[in-house]
Amino acid sequence: MGRIWAEDHDYNVVRFNGTWVAHDARTVYFHVDSWRENLQPGVWLPVYLYSEENDPIHFKSQTRLWGYEPQSTVRQEELTRVAVEAQTPVRDTSETAPDLSPVQSQRAWETQAEDNALDRLERAGLLAPAGEVEKTLETVLNNLVVTNHLDSLPPLHCRVLLTTPLESFTVGHTIVLSRGLIDVLPDEETLAAMLAHELAHIVLGHTLDSQYAFSDTMMFQDESIFYNLGFGHDAKEEAAADQKALGFLKKLPLPR
Numbered sequence: 001m002g003r004i005w006a007e008d009h010d011y012n013v014v015r016f017n018g019t020w021v022a023h024d025a026r027t028v029y030f031h032v033d034s035w036r037e038n039l040q041p042g043v044w045l046p047v048y049l050y051s052e053e054n055d056p057i058h059f060k061s062q063t064r065l066w067g068y069e070p071q072s073t074v075r076q077e078e079l080t081r082v083a084v085e086a087q088t089p090v091r092d093t094s095e096t097a098p099d100l101s102p103v104q105s106q107r108a109w110e111t112q113a114e115d116n117a118l119d120r121l122e123r124a125g126l127l128a129p130a131g132e133v134e135k136t137l138e139t140v141l142n143n144l145v146v147t148n149h150l151d152s153l154p155p156l157h158c159r160v161l162l163t164t165p166l167e168s169f170t171v172g173h174t175i176v177l178s179r180g181l182i183d184v185l186p187d188e189e190t191l192a193a194m195l196a197h198e199l200a201h202i203v204l205g206h207t208l209d210s211q212y213a214f215s216d217t218m219m220f221q222d223e224s225i226f227y228n229l230g231f232g233h234d235a236k237e238e239a240a241a242d243q244k245a246l247g248f249l250k251k252l253p254l255p256r
Contacts, residue, residue, distance in 0.1 A: 002215035012036075012044045018216040028056070031214040033109075039068055050109060054211060060106070106210075107154075113213040114172025117229055118159065121171075124222040128160040133182070140188060141175065141195050147251045150203065158195075168194055169231035170201050172208045176231075192252060193245070200244035206237050 002018015014036055020029035032051045036044040049063040121127040137158035145153065157174045161167060164180035175198040185191045211217055212229065220228045233241070 001219065007038075007044075010042065012038075012042075014044065018214055031211070031216070033214065052109075052211060052214075054209075060210075062106075109213050110172060110207060110210050111154075113208050113210045114174060116215070116218055117171050117208060117212050118174060120218050120225065120229070121161075121176075124225050126162055126225065127176070128162050128179075130157075130159065133160055134158050137175070137177065137191070137195070140192050141199065144192065144196055144199055144248055144252060147253065148248050150199075153202070156199070156202070168198055170198050170206070170208070171231065173202055175199065175202075193249060196245035196248040196252075197241050199248060200241035201233065201237070204237070204240055204244060206233055206241070 001021050002016065004013060004017075005015040006012060007014050015034065017033045019031045022029055030051045030053050032049055034046055035048040037047045038044050045065070045068055047065050049065075050061070051063075052060045118127065122129070134157070137160075138156070141156055141158055145151070145156065154173050159171075159174055159176050160182065161176050161178040163178045165178060166181040166184065167176075167178040168181060169176050175195060177194065181194070182191075185194065209230070217228075
């Protein structure tokens, strides 16, 4: 259950993301994202797997495979080879894409979870397409980032939720404010306070569960979207974000 990617020539499986569905209730399958590469014509072999689980056990793992020998290593011409030494050492200047480190891979996985959740909200008709309102929100957010020297953060974005209740939450590094909340904010200072609180959650690492990067976790009815995508925080995290946000606002050059 999930998604499968196939190349469009011979329909070889390139990637699959999700989990196996057990026919026996006693059998447990982990969530997995498996990538394959075309190592020689007609041969696609797995090179990277990511797995994560929160129930019944908690773990995250990355598996990398290499050292394949798609061609014979026996050199028939070994005794007749001619080696010519260059006057200066030959250096390979071709550009190669280095493998991501485990930390970079985990960050990429968190970004995938964010993209999946935002896409699911938009497909359900709950999230407005990015436009002029989002640009205004991001201008205020950028002021908070710059004045508090938070330049090391990944790119931050704002989106608008098409609901009337007063709501705000973060989806990874994206801050979401409801239309109902935006409509009642009296001035830019109040907007900055709301954004500062959500920015504090991001800085404190109260991020989205990376389990949402698996495609099967997005397969549910639109009516249960907020039940399946938990964007809330507990009381301890909310209190910590309040304190952090106050520090952000003190450095912001706004009239008091």
